[in-house]
Amino acid sequence: MPTDTDERQSDAEPDAELVGFRRDLHRHPEPAWCEFYTTARIVAELEERDLDTVHVGEAIHGGQRRSVPDDETLSEWRDRALATGADPDVIEAIGDGYTGAVAVAERGDGPVVGLRVDIDALPITESTADDHVPTAEGFRSENEGYMHACGHDAHATFGLGVIDRVLDSAFDGTLKVFFQPGEEQVVGAEPMVASGLLDDVDYLFAAHVGLDHPTGEVIGGMDGFLAVSHLRADFTGAPSHAGGHPEQGDNAVQAAAAAIQNLYAIPRHADGATRVNAGIVGGGTATNIIPEEAFVEGEVRGETTALMEYADEKAETVLQAAADMHEVDVETTRLGRAPSAESDQALVELVTETADGVGVDSVVERDELGGSEDATYMMQAVQEHGGLATYVGIGTDHPGGHHTATFDVAEPSLGVGVDVLSGAVLAAATERPGGN
Numbered sequence: 001m002p003t004d005t006d007e008r009q010s011d012a013e014p015d016a017e018l019v020g021f022r023r024d025l026h027r028h029p030e031p032a033w034c035e036f037y038t039t040a041r042i043v044a045e046l047e048e049r050d051l052d053t054v055h056v057g058e059a060i061h062g063g064q065r066r067s068v069p070d071d072e073t074l075s076e077w078r079d080r081a082l083a084t085g086a087d088p089d090v091i092e093a094i095g096d097g098y099t100g101a102v103a104v105a106e107r108g109d110g111p112v113v114g115l116r117v118d119i120d121a122l123p124i125t126e127s128t129a130d131d132h133v134p135t136a137e138g139f140r141s142e143n144e145g146y147m148h149a150c151g152h153d154a155h156a157t158f159g160l161g162v163i164d165r166v167l168d169s170a171f172d173g174t175l176k177v178f179f180q181p182g183e184e185q186v187v188g189a190e191p192m193v194a195s196g197l198l199d200d201v202d203y204l205f206a207a208h209v210g211l212d213h214p215t216g217e218v219i220g221g222m223d224g225f226l227a228v229s230h231l232r233a234d235f236t237g238a239p240s241h242a243g244g245h246p247e248q249g250d251n252a253v254q255a256a257a258a259a260i261q262n263l264y265a266i267p268r269h270a271d272g273a274t275r276v277n278a279g280i281v282g283g284g285t286a287t288n289i290i291p292e293e294a295f296v297e298g299e300v301r302g303e304t305t306a307l308m309e310y311a312d313e314k315a316e317t318v319l320q321a322a323a324d325m326h327e328v329d330v331e332t333t334r335l336g337r338a339p340s341a342e343s344d345q346a347l348v349e350l351v352t353e354t355a356d357g358v359g360v361d362s363v364v365e366r367d368e369l370g371g372s373e374d375a376t377y378m379m380q381a382v383q384e385h386g387g388l389a390t391y392v393g394i395g396t397d398h399p400g401g402h403h404t405a406t407f408d409v410a411e412p413s414l415g416v417g418v419d420v421l422s423g424a425v426l427a428a429a430t431e432r433p434g435g436n
Contacts, residue, residue, distance in 0.1 A: 014414035018157050021045065022414060023139040025153035028084060029121030029146040032182035033068050033097035036081035038119050038156070040090040042179050045160055046103050050167055055102040055197065057093040062194030066187040067230075067335045068097055080143070099181040100188065102197055103163060110173030110429045111202035111436050115162055115421060116378050117155040118183035124149045127405040134408060149407040151209035151396070152183070154414060158207055158394070161418030166425055173429040176201060178378070186228055186336035189374035193381045202436035203347065203428040204382040204389040206375040207421055210396045215410045216361030218420050219393030220352040221343025224368030225376050226275065226301040227308035230335040233259060233319045235283070237328035239292040249290025250327045253283045256294035259322035259330075263298065266314040272303035274311045297335070301372060305339040341376035344383070346433035347390035347424075354423040360416055367393060388434050392421065 021041075028037045039056065046054045068074075074097050082091060100119065126132075126140050126147040134140040141147045159177045166175050176197065182188030192198070213219060237250030260278045268274060276298065283294025300315050302308030316332060323330035348365060355363045369391070379389035396413035400406025 022157040032185045034077035035099040040086035053104040061191040101179045103177040105175045108172035112174040114176045114201040114204040116178045116206040117159040154409045158417040162422045165422035186338040186374040189377040213395030217395035218355040219364045221348035222391040227305040227340040228372035229312045235294045252294035253291040255326040262318045275301035338374040341379040343390035344388040358419040
């Protein structure tokens with residue numbers, strides 16, 4: 001006879017179609033605004049289902065997008081997707097990187113329930129070790145130098161599985177599933193909110209796999225989102241011969257160096273934690289030339305949005321002062337940005353009750369994320385018009401940490417995620433917590 005744990009795990013096993021879908025996405029990872037194949041693959045699946053609307057292209061992105069790659073990069077990823085079998089009509093609809101999709105099923109007069117899942121990958125070369133399951137099972141990344149190292153292939157699979165469960169139920173309401181691009185650069189959610197597609201959402205669930213929780217464990221609501229601002233500073237000076245006339249040059253690298261040192265000296269704040277990091281730096285052309293150009297790419301974070309904005313303002317002051325000190329110019333660009341957010345208790349309780357009901361191994365009410373996520377834009381948008389939102393954790397036994405070459409998703413967690421998230425969507429429409 002099986003044990004209770006065996007029964008629970010077998011109940012959550014994903015079907016072969018979902019496993020195949022996840023593995024296909026894993027083989028074809030794509031970065032922000034370049035998710036051409038991923039979007040086309042998702043849309044192909046959505047078009048096979050009894051949905052009322054599948055939104056694709058500019059319609060799901062209002063306002064200005066941040067950190068869009070140049071035309072050459074977009075063209076390379078577009079051509080690669082077409083060569084891999086992506087539907088040309090979908091690729092045309094995506095245009096200049098308007099990736100992602102929104103699936104809508106209208107099934108009654110009940111509330112509008114949303115699910116947000118992200119779809120982009122990271123610039124990481126995936127492990128080739130024999131004990132790395134994607135390598136051993138033949139679904140390692142085919143886009144060398146890029147990898148689903150954070151589980152977004154699993155997240156997209158959650159979205160598809162939830163749609164199937166809801167369409168096969170007595171759901172009374174409207175379901176919207178947001179397949180969001182560009183999370184890793186915190187650039188995809190903000191324009192999706194600006195599209196207006198979240199304006200009528202009463203309940204929003206966002207989900208993430210892993211987060212150092214094992215397969216079979218579910219977290220009703222993640223908190224501790226650090227608000228973040230990614231920035232790039234480009235310093236422009238004047239070149240000269242470093243040996244013959246060093247006094248005639250205006251050294252952009254010196255300005256960048258001064259900026260880096262003083263970014264880390266931004267004062268802490270009594271109201272909570274802040275973070276700063278200069279992650280990418282570069283500049284100069286030769287050892288005997290006073291550098292004319294230099295750049296710094298970095299980020300500031302805060303325990304609250306206000307604390308992030310405090311650090312961001314201080315960073316701007318530091319960058320300008322460093323440029324003035326060395327008589328060069330500086331131009332600062334905000335590359336990505338996301339606020340902080342908090343999961344609503346009513347939905348946290350609904351998720352934990354749902355998880356108990358489907359028989360997962362362990363249920364945790366809340367945990368701290370300790371990082372940043374642009375799902376917070378969507379959460380805040382729903383909360384600001386009176387709706388409720390929560391960020392759900394679906395544990396998985398990942399052999400390597402997030403954002404590493406050996407990260408992988410234990411596939412039984414796909415079934416757990418679909419069980420819990422679909423159950424929560426159905427419960428929200430029926431129970432209507434908060435009176436929505």
